[in-house]
Amino acid sequence: MADIRRRYKKPNLRLWLAGGWIALALAAALLAPWIAPHDPLTQDLLYGRLPPFWIEGAEPGFWLGTDSLGRDLLSRLIHGARIAFMVAFAAAIAACLVGSTLGLVAGYFGGWADRIISRIVDIWMSFPPVLFAILLIAVLGTGLHSVIIAIAVIDWTRFCRVIRAEAMVQARMDYVESAHIAGFGRVKTMIDEVLPNVLPSIIALLSLEMGIAIIVEAILSFVNLSVATDDPTWGGIIAEGRLSIHQAWWVLVFPLVALFLTVLSFSQLGEGLKQRFDPVLR
């Protein structure tokens, strides 16, 4: 037993690092108007393409340098985190609610409910996600709400498949039978007894999906299909960085690092939380 405990000690460090970065980024996103050193939209061509602070030629106050229009990179990254997290939470929660509910119903009730839901999932997943996204964005138009809807509409199947399989296992267990004998109704058993047991998986998937949503938003804002206004987004900054890559590499590198750390943290956090909540491992 002690052995197993030691083996799962390590993920706790991962959990703290991942959680720490997400907390930091989230705090920056929430407090953006107060903590950003400059206005993210103010252009000053005299201060164009300033390098980050440790390189000669940097100006004090512009920690990570500026882009080709002289806008402060750090402030743009902090403001860009707002949109990243907004999409991450809204899209992942929407996909989670739809997918987990359907998965729980399919797995727990089985029978025709399972057949219909599983069939829909199969058809849904046979459509390549990129084409699906192109069609959806074409129909919905560009903008933040379209991005959120598109992610939820495409990715609910991820939740549905896993939760269905887990609910199926749970539904055959003795405690469900005893709940029935104790006079619990089917729906009540599903919500009060089965749901808490599949919750660790739901939380792990939710965290993973937030990472995916952040990548998708970055891709869509990179190709100019996300926010319609000139609010800074990580993907938008990457697009600018891509254009001026030979003159100002930092405009590409810093948003890339932010994206990397955030996506990695969400997936590590998901794994860690799952182990933390799992009664067998705990």
Place this chain on the structure above:
Amino acid sequence: MMQRIVIRLLTMLVTLFGVAVVVFIVIRIAPGDPIAMMLPPGATDADIDRLRALYGLDKSLFEQFFIWFWGILQGDFGTSISLRQDVLGLVLERLPATLELSILALFIAVLFGGFLAIVGARERGTAIESGIDVINGAALSIPDFLWGLVLILFFGVLIPIFGITGRVSPRLDLPFDTQFYLFESILRLRFDLTKDLLSHLFMPALALALPLAAIIAQLLKQSLKEVLELDYIVLARVKGFSETQVILREALKNAALPTLTLIGVQFTFLIGGTVIIERLFSYEGLGNLAIDAVINRDLPLIQGIVLVFAMLFVLINLAVDLSYALLNPRLRHG
């Protein structure tokens, strides 16, 4: 065998018809009047009605679908709103670039993934295998978009040895008759051009290939390890074959089948990935065109691109199914 192929072809047609129905419905429920988008401001109601009749939009939805579908069968995909050109022509002009990119990416993925799998299976249980597992994990958890950006930074800026923009250096004279530049440059023995084309293709192809290479390495290594426990392998070892010979001559043949099926499915995802990777590397393929079409809300063009992609995916699945049937002895004789 014959019957199997016929059934497979029929299901393929049904699938394509289903895709056509979905695309038609989705595009028609799109908010915004396509006619209003085509006309200049200040057009009269009579103008609108005339254009509506011209495009058959005054008929019932059911009739519209069959007029549209009949047109598609005859190769009439409509006219692009933003580029004012025939959609099929535009799509066919860009498709070869995307095909060359995806096939090269698939080739790299199979090469890398296969190599890692064979080395991992040979060195099973050692630190080398664990190292390969770590590389696989990293390659899998990072999406191709981020791989592309990392490659641009390393091989475009830090050590600029590969092209990171476009399909070919703009200063070169291209003597090509088709859009299959790479293929034609080899046929014409213009290896200077082949080299330039490959230098531009390599980075985007590698970005697309890395996640797939990791999947191939993982699955093939697992199958190889299972096959290596079987009796006939023991016999081969008794015959005095070296471990590498055993893997390459005996085990690989039988372990490759599950990987082959997986490659088929994953190849369609890889082609989907070209949409964003082409944009990232300013590569003039179908995916780049698709993004322009969405930005301009060019519905006829989007419709054409989605249908061509869908056709491609269905054909790849068909090819995988058929080759699976040919390679698997149980199905070949059954």
